[in-house]
Every structure is written in structure tokens, then in C-alpha cells.
Amino acid sequence: MKTVSTEGYQTGRINDARAFFASCRALIDSQLDRLIPQEPEEPIRVHSAIRWSLFAGGKRFRPALLLATGQTFGAGADLLLRTACALEMIHTYSLIHDDLPSMDNDDLRRGRPTCHVKFDEATAILAGDALQTLAFQTIAEDENLSAHLRVQMIAEIARSAGTPEGMVAGQALDLDAESRAVTKAELERIHHYKTGALVRAAARCGAILAGANESELAAVTEYATNLGLLFQITDDLLDVTATAEDLGKTPGKDARSLKATYPALYGIEATHAHLEAVHRAACSALKSIERPTELLRSIADFIRERQT
């Protein structure tokens, strides 16, 4: 089994989200590098495409949230790391497929050509497909976890990634909404699945791996539901207010393509007020947890204030 040293992982002593994300990132990137076939290995083009999209400077938000939640409930990185990487693989596969011409048709992501632009559409489809497969394989082969925990992780992530209550369902609802006006309830529903489901899975997987009890898991789920919403609202706001250089993608694209966004439905001012309410709800959910939740609270602050 491929393993990675977690010696440099000092996040146990970090309660500040920015420092925590920085600390996690090298660890996650290093483990991902070990899990993905090297480029000289055939089929070279697909492996290059996977690496192009997976190592594109992503924030590693989902795996870091899994590590943060796991740490909050007392689990070490060795128990959490491969599931965290699997989540990032699922997230990256979804970005590759969402960017395709027949989906969101994006040429640029994180300041670089998207996968199908850099390579070609067929390769991008296969790279996404292979990444999804590898995510589940990574958990199934994780010898640090009992078979029971592996099965729980796979079921949790599959439910959050698929349909009818996961990420693919959200993307389908979002595509369906492009050609017509959506209500606020529909917008919440789209995000609850499209971004929310995987963020919830990240927090829940960390808590389950660390042995959190039912009421703790419920609180974590509530926290993560609001965190996912917070992430989406700041995403929508950044699309309106940020420059292309900040974003690494074309700003204002969502508004132009009539995509359902918070500013489009609520206006900028009311969106900011909504952002604050959702942030309060996230922090409030943490109160019932009798553990040191400073890091999780700091992550909510960090998301609220993010500029990229």
C-alpha cells in the first residue's frame, strides 16, 4: 500500500483556518501524488489530464474540512487522509465534467485552460470517469480503516456525489434552471445538492471516522450544511465583484449566462445580509458540541471573508 508520512502534520495545534489550510495542503497534495498513476504510465494522456486538473492549485477545501472535523473529534491524520483525498478526487472529476462544452462550457479555471481545452473532450470525459473510480478504490483499499468504516465512507460519499440527493442531482437541477427564472427555494435546493452535499460529506466523514456520536454528527451536519451555503454565497458574490485576475476565471459569467445566483435573486445587499445569517447558523450549530470547535468556527469565518 502506498503511504505518506504525516510527520509534518502539525494541524493538531492549529486553530486558525488559514494556517490550517496551509498546513493540510502539502499533506493532501503529497498523498494525492502517491495515489494517482504517474504520467509515464499508459494511458499517458489520461493520466496527464488527471494530474493537470488535480494539481491545478485547488484550495483543497473539502479534504481540509474532513481533516478539521476529524481532528475536532480526536482522529489522527493517518485515519483521515485517504478518505480526504478521495473526496478531492470526486470534487475534481465534477469540475472536469462541469467545464465541458455541453455543460458549463468553461475554458478557464484557476487561471489555466480547463481539461478539455488543454487536452480534448474525450480525454476530459475519461479523466473525470477514472478519477471517480479511483476515489472509491482509494477508500476500498485503505488499510488504515476497518472494512466497516470503509463501507460507511463509500456509502456516505456515493450518496453525496450521485442522485437523487447528491452533487449530480444538483448539477442537473442547475442546468435545468438555466433557461428559466428560479425561485429562492429552488436556488437553495440546487446548492443544497450541487455544492452542499459534498461539503456535508466531508464534515460527516471526518466525524464518523473519529467516532463522533449521533448528536455530534447531527450538529456537524447542520454546521456543514450552512458552511456549504456560505461557500456558495461567497462564490456568487465573488463572481459579481472580483476581477478575472483574482478569480482565475471570467467574472460575471454566471450573471451573463442567466445562471441562478444569490445576487441575481436577492440583490447584492440582501445577499450580504443572507451571508451573515448563514454564518451565524453555522457557528450556532457548533455550540452543542462539547469539543474544542475553534478551528471549525475559524473555517466559517475564513469562508465568509474569502476573496478568491
Next chain:
Amino acid sequence: MKTVSTEGYQTGRINDARAFFASCRALIDSQLDRLIPQEPEEPIRVHSAIRWSLFAGGKRFRPALLLATGQTFGAGADLLLRTACALEMIHTYSLIHDDLPSMDNDDLRRGRPTCHVKFDEATAILAGDALQTLAFQTIAEDENLSAHLRVQMIAEIARSAGTPEGMVAGQALDLDAESRAVTKAELERIHHYKTGALVRAAARCGAILAGANESELAAVTEYATNLGLLFQITDDLLDVTATAEDLGKTPGKDARSLKATYPALYGIEATHAHLEAVHRAACSALKSIERPTELLRSIADFIRERQT
């Protein structure tokens, strides 16, 4: 948990492949129907697309092979059925994605419009993605299996579906070969992964679920490797010799698009000789198994003689 009655499953007494396939089919279709979200459930379009492709009159070859191998080593259908359905979901997701314009660009499959023609490209991509997720979820949630067996099944199927040694790797090698001449060794390699890997997984999963020992598993793997090749060779031959009505797709398409095929490389006559050699190898592999292998042998005969 959704279950299905296996009362009508009388395959334990069937040693003829044609009758066995017929007997399995209703069982598999009925279980698949229970595992896939119903069409009225949102997102409706994706669920309709999944059902369009999954219930398109497929032969259910892979799940039936899993059931046949499991039965050979003494397992009942209740132990095998969900993993069998998961394999069919993986196979169907691959058909949906392979048919896309940027891949093989097929408009017709089994006499009906392909998924992206009937619906649209975005829906077809999402339907394939969701089916892959559901395959792994189906096994992870299979309460008839121990956690240990579920993990084994997921790892086995993931390795056979992904890269560098699975179906996606085979499809990538195949696409790469389209624009140039390939050697016989390359052709075998493409098929070893593209169709072979999932056929091997079907037979191996059945044997593992039934508790076959290491040497039995090795023999089953050898049998299935040749069976997969047999399937591919007859596929290539049918593309040359059959009519559109027989195939439900445009014949001769592979030859026209310069796809690597056995008749193109070997000529028709030598391909038939190769077919016989591979059939003999499949049957020979069964000899070391001290179980009633008549059904597995009949399946090899059935594939050799198939006309669709």
C-alpha cells in the same frame, strides 16, 4: 433496504447458457428497477436518461456471468445479485459515455437512439456519472454481504473499471489507436482492458463471493480472460458480417472509422481460427476446477456462436 424475490431464480438447475441468460435476465432487470430512482423523482431528465440506457434490451452478459460463476462455486442469488447489478451499471455508464460525439460518436445502440441523441449531451454525461456512483453505492449498501466482502467487491470492480489497468485505460488506448495502425499486440492490450477487465471482474466477483480458493480463482480468471477476448472477436466479426437489423447499430462502422479490429488486422479467415483457439483456451482453463463447470463451458460456446 430494497430487496427482490429470487423465488423464480431456477438457474441452479440450468446448464445451458441460452436458458441461463433468459432465466437471469428477469431477475437482474427486476433488481435494477428497484435500485434506480423512479422517473417521477427529480432530477427527472437524468433519471429518465439512466433508465433509457439501462433498460434498452441489453444482454446482461456481465451480471449473468457473475451469477453463473457464483453458482458454479455454490453461492445463492441473494449473495450475488446486487454486485451483478452494480457491474451492469458500470457497463451501461461506459456505453453512455463511449457513445458521446467526442468519443465514438454513435447515434444508434440496440436499435434505439443513444442517450445523448434521445436526451442531450449534458444529460448523458450526468447519467453516466450518476450510474457509476450508484454502482459503488449499491455494493456499499448491500446488507447481504459482510463489510469485508463489500470492500473486496468495490476494490475489484474499481480496478477493472478505471486506470491504469481497467476499462477506462482500454478506451483511452483505443481512442489513441484510431488515428494510426496498431500491432496485434496493441490490439490484444486494448481489449484486455477495454472489454476484458470488466468480464474478468464479473467472473472473479462471482467466485470470490462464493468463497472460491486461490487456485480456483486463478482458473476462473484465465477462463474469463479468454471469454472476454472471445466476446470481442465475435463483436468485431459481427460488425463485418451482420446487418443493421441484426445489430441494432450501423454495421461496418468500426472498419470505416479505422478502429482497430481483428478482421482488419488478421483478415476474416484468420480471425475465425483465432476465435477457435481462444474458445479452446477458455474451456481448457475450466479443467482444473473440481466443480460442475458445464454452465461456464456452455457460456463459452454460446459466445462463440452468437449472432447479435
